[in-house]
Amino acid sequence: MKKILAILILISAACNAGEPAPKRIVSLAPSITRSIYQLEAGASLAGVTIYCPAQAKDKEKIGTLLEPNIEKIVALRPDLVIATKEGNRPETVRRLNELGIPVYTMESFDNFEAICNGFIALGKRIGRQEQANAIVEQSRRRVEQVRKKSKAHRRSRVFWQVGAQPLFTVSHHSFVNDFIELAGGINIFADLKSRYPQVSREAVLHADPDVIILVAMGDVTENEAQKWKNFKPGRTGKIVTLNNTVFTDPAPASFAEGLEIISRILHE
Amino acid sequence: MNNKIVILFCALAALLCVSFAISLSSGSSSMTPGRLIAALSNPSGTGTDSVIIWRVRFPRVALAMLTGMGLAVCGAVFQGLLRNPLADPYTLGISGGAALGAAIAIVSGANSAGALTLPLAAFGGSIFSVALIYFISSRHNFSTHTLVLAGVIVGFICSSLVLFIFAVTDASKLQAAIVWLMGDLSTASSRLIVTAGAAISAGTALLWMFRQQLNILTLGDEKAAHLGINTALVKKIIFLAASLITGATVSAAGVIGFVGLILPHAVRRLAGPDHRVLIPASALAGAIFLPLCDTAARTLFAPAELPVGVITGFIGGIFFLLLLLRKP
Numbered sequence: 001m002k003k004i005l006a007i008l009i010l011i012s013a014a015c016n017a018g019e020p021a022p023k024r025i026v027s028l029a030p031s032i033t034r035s036i037y038q039l040e041a042g043a044s045l046a047g048v049t050i051y052c053p054a055q056a057k058d059k060e061k062i063g064t065l066l067e068p069n070i071e072k073i074v075a076l077r078p079d080l081v082i083a084t085k086e087g088n089r090p091e092t093v094r095r096l097n098e099l100g101i102p103v104y105t106m107e108s109f110d111n112f113e114a115i116c117n118g119f120i121a122l123g124k125r126i127g128r129q130e131q132a133n134a135i136v137e138q139s140r141r142r143v144e145q146v147r148k149k150s151k152a153h154r155r156s157r158v159f160w161q162v163g164a165q166p167l168f169t170v171s172h173h174s175f176v177n178d179f180i181e182l183a184g185g186i187n188i189f190a191d192l193k194s195r196y197p198q199v200s201r202e203a204v205l206h207a208d209p210d211v212i213i214l215v216a217m218g219d220v221t222e223n224e225a226q227k228w229k230n231f232k233p234g235r236t237g238k239i240v241t242l243n244n245t246v247f248t249d250p251a252p253a254s255f256a257e258g259l260e261i262i263s264r265i266l267h268e
Numbered sequence: 269m270n271n272k273i274v275i276l277f278c279a280l281a282a283l284l285c286v287s288f289a290i291s292l293s294s295g296s297s298s299m300t301p302g303r304l305i306a307a308l309s310n311p312s313g314t315g316t317d318s319v320i321i322w323r324v325r326f327p328r329v330a331l332a333m334l335t336g337m338g339l340a341v342c343g344a345v346f347q348g349l350l351r352n353p354l355a356d357p358y359t360l361g362i363s364g365g366a367a368l369g370a371a372i373a374i375v376s377g378a379n380s381a382g383a384l385t386l387p388l389a390a391f392g393g394s395i396f397s398v399a400l401i402y403f404i405s406s407r408h409n410f411s412t413h414t415l416v417l418a419g420v421i422v423g424f425i426c427s428s429l430v431l432f433i434f435a436v437t438d439a440s441k442l443q444a445a446i447v448w449l450m451g452d453l454s455t456a457s458s459r460l461i462v463t464a465g466a467a468i469s470a471g472t473a474l475l476w477m478f479r480q481q482l483n484i485l486t487l488g489d490e491k492a493a494h495l496g497i498n499t500a501l502v503k504k505i506i507f508l509a510a511s512l513i514t515g516a517t518v519s520a521a522g523v524i525g526f527v528g529l530i531l532p533h534a535v536r537r538l539a540g541p542d543h544r545v546l547i548p549a550s551a552l553a554g555a556i557f558l559p560l561c562d563t564a565a566r567t568l569f570a571p572a573e574l575p576v577g578v579i580t581g582f583i584g585g586i587f588f589l590l591l592l593l594r595k596p
Contacts, residue, residue, distance in 0.1 A: 050572055061571045066447050069571040070454060071324045075297040077316055089444045090380045091455035098457055099323055196438050 021127025022080035026073050027052065028092070029065050029084045032106065035119065035251045036082075038135060039128040047076045053245070068092055073101070080104060080126070109175045109250045110195075112143060112182065119252050139252035143182060146256075146263045150184025153267045158185040159209035164224050166198050175250050183262040185211065205231055211266060216243040240265050276539055280552040291329040291559040292321060296570035328453050329559050331461050332576075335453070335517040336527055336558025337551045338468040342510045342517075343528030344535065344550040345475050348486050348543055349506055350412050356528035357514040360416070361397050361423030366518035367449055368426040368433075369393020374445040375437045383457050386448070387464075387519035394515035397422045402507070410503040412489065450575030451524035453562050460520055467516035472551060474509040478502060479543040486541065524577050526584040527558055534591055557584070 024046040027033040033052040036045055042055065047062040060076055063069035065087045073081060073096065081101055083093050086108035093103050104125050109115045116136045123132020158180045162168045170176040171192040180187040188207040189199060204212075214224050225239045244261070246254040293304055299317060307317035339357065346355040357363050373379045373389035401418045408414040430449075434442055475482075481502045484492045489499050517524070535549045561579040568574060 063571045063573055066443050067454065067573045067575075069296050069566070069573055071320050071566070072296045072571045074320050074324055075316060085380075089447070089455070091383075091386070091452075094383050094457065095455045099319065194436075194438050198435070 022078075022125075024076065024078045024080075025126065026062055026076055026078040026081045027056075028062070028068055028081060029087045029106075030245075031087075031249050031251065032082045032084060032122075034245075034249055034254070035122060036126070038251060038253055039123055039126065039131045041126050041128050044126070046078050047073065070095055070099075074099060082106065082122070082126075084108070108195075110173050110177075111175055112178045112252075112255055115175055115250050115255055116140065116252050118250070136252050139256040142256035143259055146259050147182050147184075150182070150263060150267065153184050155184055155186050156210040156266055157188050157208065158211045158213060158266070159188050159204050159207065160213050160215070161224065162196065162215045163198075167201060167204070168196050169199050171195060171197055175255070176247065178255070179247065179258055179262045182259055183266050185262070185266050210237045212237065212239045213262070213265070214239065214241045215247050216241055238265070273539065273545055276545075276549060277552075280549060280556065283556045284552055287556040287559050288329065288333070291332070291563045292325055294563050294567055295320065295325055296567065327458050327461055328562065331453050331464070331521060332559040332562045333555040334461070334465045334468050335521040335524060336531075336554035336556070338472065338513040338517040338554070339524065339528040340531040340535075340550040340554025340557075341472050341475060341547055342513050344532035344543070344546050345482065345506060345510050346528075347532055347536075348482050348541070348546070349503065349510075350416050351486060351488070352412070352416055353533065354529070355416065356532075357510070357518075358523075358525060358528065359423065360419035361401060361421070361426060362394050362419070362511050362514045363518045363523050364423035364426035364430075365397025365400075366390040366394040366515060367523050368429050369396070370448055370519075370522070371430045371433050371445050374448065375433055375441050377441075379444075384460070387460055390519035391515045393426075394511065394518060397426060398508070398511040398515070402504075405507075410500045410507075415503075415507070447575060448522045450522065451577035451580070452522040453576055454573065464516040464520035468513050471509045471513035471516070472547075475506065475513075476547050478506055478509075479547055482506065482543040486543075522577075524558070524580055526577075526580045527554055530584045530588045531557055533588065537591055 021044070023044050025036065025041070025044050026047040027036060027045060028049060030049060030052045033045065033048045033056050036042060037053075037055050045056060045059050047060045048056040049068070050061050050064055052059070060072070062072045062076070066089060068088070070092070078101060081096055081103045083103055084106045093105060096103050104122075106118055106122065107114070109118055116139070120129070120132045120136055123129045160170050160176065160180060162170065169189045170187070171194060172187070172190040173195040177187050177190055188204075188209050189197060212228050225241055228239050242261070244258070246258040246261075292308070297320060299307065303317050304321075307313065307315070307321045310318045311322045313319070343356040346357070346360060347353055367390070369389040369392045370386055373386045378389070379386045400422050401415065404418040405411070405415045434445065481497055484495050484497055485499065485502065492499050531553045532546065532550045535546060535553050539545045539549050558576070558580070561583060562576045564583070565574040565576045565579045
C-alpha cells in the first residue's frame with residue numbers, strides 16, 4: 001500500500017513538473033522582471049535589463065530591452081530567457097534560439113483577461129503555477145469589485161495621454177483601454193486602429209473629454225497639464241497626472257491596483 | 269613609390285590581424301588570457317567560453333569585416349566613378365531604398381515571420397532604388413552628374429517615405445526600426461553572413477577587374493571614350509556591382525554610415541588615387557575599421573550596447589577632421 005502511494009505521489013509530481021522549473025532565468029523586459037518577483041521566483045533570476053525595477057538592482061545586467069547583450073546572456077548560462085513580443089526584437093529571440101538557449105516569449109495583451117491568462121502561463125513555465133493562480137484570483141476579485149461599483153456612476157469620457165510630442169494615446173487594442181472601460185469610463189479614442197495611436201490636439205478638443213489622464217512617461221509632465229488648462233476640457237474637466245509603473249505593467253496585480261486608482265479618479 | 273605601397277599593404281595586413289585579435293578577444297565578459305586561449309583553440313567546444321568566442325563574437329566580427337570591406341570598396345569606387353568626393357552608398361540613395369524596405373518589414377510585422385524577411389526586404393528596397401536611379405540615368409547616357417542627382421533625389425524620396433511610415437506607426441515598433449537604422453551587427457545569423465559575404469566578395473572581385481577602366485573614367489567621360497572605353501557600359505557594370513555590395517551589406521548589418529565615405533578618402537590620402545591600389549587598400553581598411561568600431565560599441569558601455577553607426581560616425585568623423593587638418 002505504502003509502495004503504491006509512493007508511486008502515485010511520484011507520478012503526480014512528475015505530471016505537475018512537466019518541464020523542470022528553470023533555475024537561471026534571464027528577463028529581457030522590466031515588466032517580466034516585475035512579474036517574476038510577484039511570482040516569488042526572484043531568486044531564480046540570473047540576469048535582468050538595465051531598466052529593471054529596484055528589487056533587481058543586484059542582479060547581473062544584460063543590456064536593454066532593444067539591445068540586449070547576447071554575449072552577456074550566453075555568459076550567464078541561462079536555462080530560460082523570457083522575452084516580450086511587443087518590446088523585444090524578433091532578431092534577438094532568433095539569435096538566442098540559434099545558440100541553443102530556450103526562449104519563452106510573452107504575447108502582447110489587449111485586455112485584462114489576456115493578461116491573466118498570460119500570467120498563469122508564465123507561472124506554469126517557471127514552476128510557480130500556484131502563486132500565479134492565487135494572484136490572478138485575487139486580482140479578478142478586485143477588478144470585479146471596481147466594476148460593480150462603477151455601474152452606479154455616469155460614464156465619463158476619458159482622454160488617456162502617454163506622449164506629449166507628438167500626442168500618443170491608447171486604443172482598445174491595448175490592455176490600457178481596460179483601465180478606462182472597467183472603471184466605467186469611455187475611452188474617446190478606443191476605436192482607432194493602432195494600439196498606441198498618434199492623435200492631434202485638435203482631435204482631442206473635438207472629442208471633448210471630461211477627464212484627461214496624463215501618464216508621466218518621458219515628455220509627459222506637469223507642463224502638459226498646464227497646456228490643457230487653456231482649453232475647454234482642461235478648464236471644466238479633471239486633469240490627473242499618473243506617476244506609477246502599474247499603468248504600463250501588463251500583470252494582474254498591477255492592473256487591479258491601477259484600476260482602483262482610475263476608479264477613484266473617475267468617481268470621487 | 270612601389271616600396272611605399274608594399275609597406276602600406278604590409279601595415280594594413282598587420283593591422284587587420286591586430287583588429288581581428290582585439291575584436292575576438294574583447295567583449296562584455298572578460299576572460300583571463302588562459303581561458304581565452306583555451307576557448308580560441310576549441311572552436312567546436314560547447315563550454316560557455318567557446319560558445320561566446322566562436323558562436324557569438326566570431327560571426328559578429330566576421331560580419332563587421334565583410335560589411336566594412338564592402339562599404340569602403342563601394343565608397344572608393346563611387347567616388348572615382350562619379351568624380352565626386354561626397355559620393356558613397358548613402359549619397360547615392362541605395363541604402364535609402366534598403367532602409368525603406370527594412371522599415372516596411374519591421375513596421376508591418378513581417379519581420380516576425382522569419383529570419384530572412386528583413387534582409388530580403390532591405391535588399392528589395394535597394395534594388396528598387398537602384399532600378400530607379402538606373403532608369404533615370406540611362407536616359408542621359410549615364411552621365412556622371414545625372415547619376416549623382418538621381419541618387420540624391422531617390423535617397424530623399426526614400427527617407428521621406430521612411431519618415432512617413434514612422435509617423436503613422438506604433439511607437440513600440442518604431443524603436444526596433446531605429447535600432448536597425450543606426451546599424452546593427454548583433455543579430456545576424458551565420459547563414460545570412462555567408463550569403464552576404466558571397467555577394468560582397470563577388471561584387472568586390474568584379475570591381476577589382478575593372479580597376480583600369482575606373483582609372484581611365486576618372487579622367488572624365490569624354491577622354492575615357494577617346495581612349496576606347498565604352499563608358500556607358502563600364503559605368504553600368506560598376507554601378508550595378510557596387511549596388512549589389514551595398515544591398516548585401518545593408519541587408520545584413522543595417523545602415524552603417526561614414527565607413528564608405530571616410531575610409532576611401534583616408535586611403536586616397538595615403539596611397540594616391542590609383543584604383544589598383546585604392547580598391548584593395550580600402551577593402552583592408554574597411555575590414556580593419558568596422559570590427560574595431562563594433563568592439564568599442566560592444567564594450568564601452570557594457571553590458572549596454574551602442575549602435576555601431578554612432579561609433580563610426582563619431583570616431584570616423586574626428587579621424588577624418590584630423591586628416592583634413594594636416595596640410596596635403
